[in-house]
Amino acid sequence: MALPKKKILEYIKGNKLISENFSENNLEPASYDIRLGNEGITSSSKKKINIKELGYLIIEPGEYAVFLSLEIFNMPLDIIGNIGMTSKHARRGLILLYGLQIDPGYKGVLILRAFNTSTVKIVLSYSEKIAMLQFIQLIVPAEVGYTGKFQDQLQIPPEDITQIIEAEGMTMGNVIRTIQGLIISITDLKKTQEGIRDNLNKLREDWNKHEKRMEIFMFFVFGVLTTFTTISIIIATLF
Numbered sequence: 525m526a527l528p529k530k531k532i533l534e535y536i537k538g539n540k541l542i543s544e545n546f547s548e549n550n551l552e553p554a555s556y557d558i559r560l561g562n563e564g565i566t567s568s569s570k571k572k573i574n575i576k577e578l579g580y581l582i583i584e585p586g587e588y589a590v591f592l593s594l595e596i597f598n599m600p601l602d603i604i605g606n607i608g609m610t611s612k613h614a615r616r617g618l619i620l621l622y623g624l625q626i627d628p629g630y631k632g633v634l635i636l637r638a639f640n641t642s643t644v645k646i647v648l649s650y651s652e653k654i655a656m657l658q659f660i661q662l663i664v665p666a667e668v669g670y671t672g673k674f675q676d677q678l679q680i681p682p683e684d685i686t687q688i689i690e691a692e693g694m695t696m697g698n699v700i701r702t703i704q705g706l707i708i709s710i711t712d713l714k715k716t717q718e719g720i721r722d723n724l725n726k727l728r729e730d731w732n733k734h735e736k737r738m739e740i741f742m743f744f745v746f747g748v749l750t751t752f753t754t755i756s757i758i759i760a761t762l763f
Contacts, residue, residue: 526660529551564680593633627669629668
């Protein structure tokens with residue numbers, strides 16, 4: 525059963541669910557909106573970015589990013605969390621790659637991973653709402669809480685940083701930008717061809733006009749010569 529707003533607040537008052545940076549303004553009737561935290565890294569930057577200091581995180585087309593939640597969590601043994609991307613960012617083409625569940629007993633920030641499926645860059649502002657979280661109450665509490673390597677995590681894990689830094693070859697973003705460049709080049713070539721065709725059509729029209737002028741001129745010359753010949757014959761006859 526998903527916890528309603530009133531029940532979430534009861535847990536919060538007991539320092540459960542979210543232990544730091546909770547905002548009541550982010551509460552929905554049966555969910556909570558997670559905000560973009562202090563640091564992130566993208567497959568184009570290949571280094572940690574201080575989002576709080578910079579004010580934003582840019583995810584280029586076709587590239588993925590790892591970033592932290594602003595909230596720090598303290599999940600009780602009788603609650604799990606289900607995460608989903610906000611509709612605003614989903615419509616822009618951002619896909620959340622994070623696992624769907626926060627285990628009972630987990631403590632720390634969320635390490636979120638996302639992929640930009642669109643053809644334009646997506647800019648996320650510091651403390652912006654980026655994901656939706658539902659708190660689901662278990663029928664009975666878990667006997668043992670989460671004990672994995674991400675427990676008490678407050679920074680991006682070193683392995684995530686290493687994977688991005690050591691990535692080689694052309695990224696998906698570079699591929700997309702290359703394709704976009706080719707499309708622009710083809711478009712420019714098409715415009716050039718259309719320009720040449722327009723110039724040829726104009727030359728053809730000018731030539732046709734010139735031919736008509738030549739026809740009129742030749743007709744005039746022929747008329748003058750005919751008149752001159754006629755007058756010459758008449759004069760010759762008279763004399």
